[in-house]
Structure formats: C-alpha cells, structure tokens
Amino acid sequence: MSKTYLMKSRTDHQGLSALFPNELSELISQEPSFRGRQLFTWFSSGTFKFDEMKNLPAALRRSLIDRYGETACTSKVVKQQTDADGTVKLLIKLHDGLFVESVLLIDEEGRKTACISSQIGCAMGCTFCRTAELGLERNLTASEIVEQFYHLSEIAGQPSHIVFMGMGEPLANIYETARSIEIFHFSEGLNISARRITLSTCGIPDGIRFLAESLSVPIRLAVSLTSADNDLRTRLMPINSRAPLPELHEALLHYQNIRKKRITLEYVLLGGVNDSDAACRQLVQFARDLECVVNVIPWNPGAGLPYNEPSKNSTERFCSCVEHAGLRVTRRYRRGRGISGACGQLAGTGSSLHHIHPVTKLNEQI
Numbered sequence: 001m002s003k004t005y006l007m008k009s010r011t012d013h014q015g016l017s018a019l020f021p022n023e024l025s026e027l028i029s030q031e032p033s034f035r036g037r038q039l040f041t042w043f044s045s046g047t048f049k050f051d052e053m054k055n056l057p058a059a060l061r062r063s064l065i066d067r068y069g070e071t072a073c074t075s076k077v078v079k080q081q082t083d084a085d086g087t088v089k090l091l092i093k094l095h096d097g098l099f100v101e102s103v104l105l106i107d108e109e110g111r112k113t114a115c116i117s118s119q120i121g122c123a124m125g126c127t128f129c130r131t132a133e134l135g136l137e138r139n140l141t142a143s144e145i146v147e148q149f150y151h152l153s154e155i156a157g158q159p160s161h162i163v164f165m166g167m168g169e170p171l172a173n174i175y176e177t178a179r180s181i182e183i184f185h186f187s188e189g190l191n192i193s194a195r196r197i198t199l200s201t202c203g204i205p206d207g208i209r210f211l212a213e214s215l216s217v218p219i220r221l222a223v224s225l226t227s228a229d230n231d232l233r234t235r236l237m238p239i240n241s242r243a244p245l246p247e248l249h250e251a252l253l254h255y256q257n258i259r260k261k262r263i264t265l266e267y268v269l270l271g272g273v274n275d276s277d278a279a280c281r282q283l284v285q286f287a288r289d290l291e292c293v294v295n296v297i298p299w300n301p302g303a304g305l306p307y308n309e310p311s312k313n314s315t316e317r318f319c320s321c322v323e324h325a326g327l328r329v330t331r332r333y334r335r336g337r338g339i340s341g342a343c344g345q346l347a348g349t350g351s352s353l354h355h356i357h358p359v360t361k362l363n364e365q366i
C-alpha cells in the first residue's frame with residue numbers, strides 16, 4: 001500500500017471505493033481507526049449507501065452523507081442488456097455525465113468473468129476496433145474501474161474472474177489500473193486471486209515492464225498480437241510504429257523472466273489479412289522462445305470495418321499450423337453476439353479485440 005504508484009494514483013475524483021482501510025481511516029481521522037476498516041468491509045460487500053451501514057454511528061453516517069452524498073458510489077447503471085447465453089452488458093454513467101460499458105461473461109461451466117474498461121474511448125487507434133473511433137475521452141479513476149465490478153455483481157452475481165479487456169488500453173492508464181488490481185486482490189476485501197485477473201494490452205513495452213517489476217499482484221498477461229509481421233502489424237495497430245515487434249518481444253521475455261508465467265498471445269484472425277501460412281510461420285517465429293498460449297479469435301464481422309470473417313477452413317488451417325509448430329492454441333468464439341457483445345457493438349455495429357467485449361455508443365441510445 002505504500003507503493004509509489006498507489007500514491008500517484010490519488011486524484012480529486014478518486015472516490016472512496018478504491019481506497020484501502022488505512023486510507024479510509026485517514027479520511028475520517030476524528031474517528032477510531034477501525035471505522036475505516038468497517039467502511040471498507042461495507043464497500044467490499046457491495047454496500048455503498050451510508051445509511052445502510054448500520055454498524056457506523058448515526059453521527060458519522062450523517063457526516064459522510066453531508067460530505068459525499070447518499071452513496072459512496074460515483075457511478076450508476078443506466079442501461080443493461082442480457083443475451084440468451086447469459087452475457088450481461090451494462091452502460092454506466094459516471095460523475096461527469098460520461099459513459100462506460102462493462103460486460104459479464106458466463107462460460108459453459110457457469111464461470112462468471114467481469115470484462116472491465118479502463119478508459120473512456122482509447123487513443124491506440126487499432127483499425128479493427130470500434131472504440132478506436134471514439135478517440136480517448138479520459139482515463140477512468142480506480143474507483144470507476146472498481147465500481148464496474150460491483151455493478152456487475154449486483155446485477156448478475158459476483159464474478160470469479162476479471163479481465164481488463166473492455167474499453168481502453170489499461171497500460172495507458174497504469175496507475176489507476178494498478179490501484180484497482182490491488183483493491184480487487186486485497187485479502188480483506190474481494191480477495192480475488194491474481195491468477196483470476198488478466199490484463200489485456202495492445203502491447204506497450206514500458207507498461208509490460210511495470211507489470212513485471214512493480215505491480216505487487218502477479219496477474220496474468222494477455223497481449224493482442226494480431227500479426228507478427230512488423231509492417232502489417234503497424235497497419236493494423238498503430239502502436240506498433242512506436243513499439244515495434246522486437247521491442248514488444250523483449251518486454252515479454254523480460255516479463256516472463258521475472259514473473260515466470262505463461263503469456264497469452266491474442267490473435268484476431270482477419271480473413272485474407274493475417275490468416276495465411278506465412279502469417280502462421282511469422283507468429284511461430286515470434287513466439288518461439290515465449291512460454292505462451294495462442295488465443296485465436298476469428299473476426300466477428302461488423303458494419304463499417306473493412307475486414308472479413310475468416311472461413312472455418314482457414315481458421316482450422318491456421319490453428320493447425322500453429323499447433324503443428326508445437327505451440328498451444330485455444331480458439332475463442334465470442335459470446336454475447338445477441339447483444340452485440342463485442343467491442344464497439346452495443347450500438348449494433350463494429351467489433352474489435354483485444355477488447356472483444358464492451359463499449360461505445362450505447363449512450364447514443366439513451
């Protein structure tokens with residue numbers, strides 16, 4: 001908790017939901033220090049209305065209401081959609097009137113995963129992503145990140161897993177993201193195991209080094225690779241012009257040397273673009289010395305984006321090619337299609353990844 005990045009992440013709009021017990025105690029320093037822990041316990045159980053915190057003295061509850069309003073929660077759900085497969089998508093309104101989306105995925109085993117956003121919009125410009133069209137509005141605070149989890153929990157039951165795979169690039173909002181991860185993992189709170197938290201990035205080497213060296217929670221790392229051809233990747237993902245593949249590869253090796261954890265390489269398979277045998281060989285070459293699993297995600301076609309769904313044959317051929325080279329492959333098919341559960345699709349169009357799920361213009365529907 002004394003980590004520098006946690007101190008750096010404090011902002012005026014921090015909110016209370018991403019504060020640790022000792023920090024809450026400092027906010028109400030006239031009270032015995034255990035009051036901070038009581039507040040934290042209420043938040044961790046999903047209670048944010050001060051009036052419902054019955055073990056707090058009435059005078060303290062009144063003073064908290066005077067200071068922060070009826071609730072410590074800085075955001076509220078204004079729209080929700082549920083798909084036949086159980087996928088739940090929320091549109092959440094923030095304190096300044098902006099919106100963010102979060103998704104809850106339920107897999108075949110009933111496992112619930114919260115797909116969390118870290119920014120409003122995104123500056124990374126991936127050409128296969130609807131969020132990119134929004135540009136970056138602003139970073140989310142750690143509270144706004146954490147509250148997405150609580151909103152999903154209230155509506156659909158508490159998720160067991162978290163993926164930072166929603167709107168935005170989490171490593172471009174590293175301090176708030178790191179604080180939220182610490183809160184999710186904190187043993188006196190939600191206590192979500194590090195191996196159940198995955199951060200998905202478009203591949204920012206400095207951020208990956210930060211995860212390796214500074215983050216106290218050894219979360220899982222997923223990288224949206226999409227192509228192991230440097231020129232093609234630059235065309236698909238402009239971040240690659242600033243952090244080309246050799247630099248990304250070096251950062252991943254560094255991460256692996258320190259964390260000793262398997263990395264997921266996400267590969268959105270775009271029909272006729274990155275699904276050839278040559279593309280497979282480049283991927284195998286890139287991954288040759290990484291302990292990794294390749295997650296192949298066939299492109300989900302969306303209006304307005306110039307890509308095609310790969311055929312079943314080409315998807316299978318690509319996966320087999322990677323497997324025959326000795327790499328582990330998983331195939332992922334999107335859930336939540338019925339509610340446009342892909343990035344940028346709630347308004348009915350678009351698709352993306354690494355941020356396969358939420359995001360965008362639901363606010364236009366309100």
Ligand code: SF4
Nearest residue numbers: 122124126129353354
């Ligand atoms: S795929 Fe992710 S990093 Fe790329 S533009 Fe979309 S939200 Fe940003």
